[in-house]
Amino acid sequence: MTAISSSPTSASQVLERNISQFNDKSVLVAGAIEDTYAIELAKVCNSVHVFTTYYSAYQALQQSDQIELDFGASFTPETPLEVDAVIVYLPKTKAEVDYLLANVVPQIKMGGILYLVGDNRGGIKSVDKQLTPYSSNKANKLDSARRCSLLALEISQACQPFQLDDWLTTYPCEVKGERLDIVSLPGVFSAKELDLGTRLLLENIAPLKGNALDIGCGAGVIGSFLLKQNPELKVEMTDVSALAVESAKLTLAKNGLNAHVFPSDVYSEVGQRYTTLVSNPPFHAGLNTNYGAVEQIIADAKQHLKIRGRLILVANKFLRYEPLFEKAFTHCELLTETTKFKLLSNYPD
Structure with missing residues (x-):
């Protein structure tokens, strides 16, 4: 948006x-x-x-x-x-x-x-x-x-x-041996299948401790899998879309998981710091390419990270997020990549 x-x-x-x-x-x-x-x-x-x-x-x-x-x-x-x-x-x-x-x-x-x-x-x-x-x-x-x-x-x-129930879509999803049922409303990211970029993130993210924020959570795929993979992790999820917030809540309930899901325009309603910020951020607004959301995610991440906290983003290969990381954190680490996607992070302070 x-x-x-x-x-x-x-x-x-x-x-x-x-x-x-x-x-x-x-x-x-x-x-x-x-x-x-x-x-x-x-x-x-x-x-x-x-x-x-x-x-x-x-x-x-x-x-x-x-x-x-x-x-x-x-x-x-x-x-x-x-x-x-x-x-x-x-x-x-x-x-x-x-x-x-x-x-x-x-x-x-x-x-x-x-x-x-x-x-x-x-x-x-x-x-x-x-x-x-x-x-x-x-x-x-x-x-x-x-x-x-x-x-x-x-x-x-x-x-x-x-x-509302007439408009719900549910599909199974498995990553690294963990299976979830994803519930989604129309127009929500990952509404019908697991996005390949999200899969790359989930297959390569290291075990997490502390607390994590899933920014732009869509149907709640990332946050829900993080909970399955890290049962002691405290997870929160945000999205600017009420359809996404509702979908994420339904996905959590469907899988017997607990997380705080709330609406926020990037960090507008985020009031604490996290060990990990994670996102598969949007780069379209309507019909146009728009980097506004991801620019804010990266630029303001330090204000919402604990000491030695990490921001982890998955991005299409052609998107130039590295200079944004270097401006906000000095360095950018390429965690892994495929022919279509890459996983980026800051070096912990």
């Missing part, structure tokens, strides 16, 4: 061009929110409710008392909101789109409008098939600008309330 901008992104600028669509309406905003435009939207709407699965967006929007704000893996208010309109910033994968629509469309009153806005390269041109459960109509294109499109669909079919 990219950093949350106080200025409107291209998608929000397209919404701004069509602001009259939302005058005096009750609106629910959800999806891949990358700015604080919902605060501006609240100035013309009767009410604005925001549902986000990204902790960074939740943190940025907390500044406003003009919007209702929900952060979590699912959106299931006790009674449907029955809003006039839902605005969905289109997520990057079809699985996430389906999951999000199942969450938010039940909150639209019959005859209300679902608005979808997103990058023309990101799937909005082929979203029609995913809308068939919600309307007998086709979505209308209202606008296209800044390489983004805005679609509108009148809701004409009733849909079932959202059920």
Whole structure:
């Protein structure tokens, strides 16, 4: 996820061009929110409710008392909101789109409008098939600008309330003789199979003592395996995504393991030091390559490591993380590598 901008992104600028669509309406905003435009939207709407699965967006929007704000893996208010309109910033994968629509469309009153806005390269041109459960109509294109499109669909079919269990994927995974069942929600890293970079890390990481933090935990694969391999280790896991946090909690429960899992935008909610920091960090934000998260993981690691603590990262071979390590720690150690991945660490102080 990219950093949350106080200025409107291209998608929000397209919404701004069509602001009259939302005058005096009750609106629910959800999806891949990358700015604080919902605060501006609240100035013309009767009410604005925001549902986000990204902790960074939740943190940025907390500044406003003009919007209702929900952060979590699912959106299931006790009674449907029955809003006039839902605005969905289109997520990057079809699985996430389906999951999000199942969450938010039940909150639209019959005859209300679902608005979808997103990058023309990101799937909005082929979203029609995913809308068939919600309307007998086709979505209308209202606008296209800044390489983004805005679609509108009148809701004409009733849909079932959202059920989280319907969206869970479970698969077995074995590393170094330890077997786990991984549970995941759509769009979460390692959602359907063990990533080869993660496997390289787990097969080559030395036995650990003390405490460890799994940064960007995804479905909880790394942290859970560390617990299996090191039963006395105290493990915590963080992720900016509520879907990942929920998936990691479910993976732990499925395997009878215990760890503290909490949302955090890299270190934003991390308040202690660890013997080991470990991560298979993301380097994409939406459709773009983005090193912001990994740069922060490395640059600020010392503040969250105990004396002689280690940061261990797995990375694609082409990513140049070594200079970041050298700047933060003076040295960078290559623990192992394959043709596609490498395992990097600092020299303990």
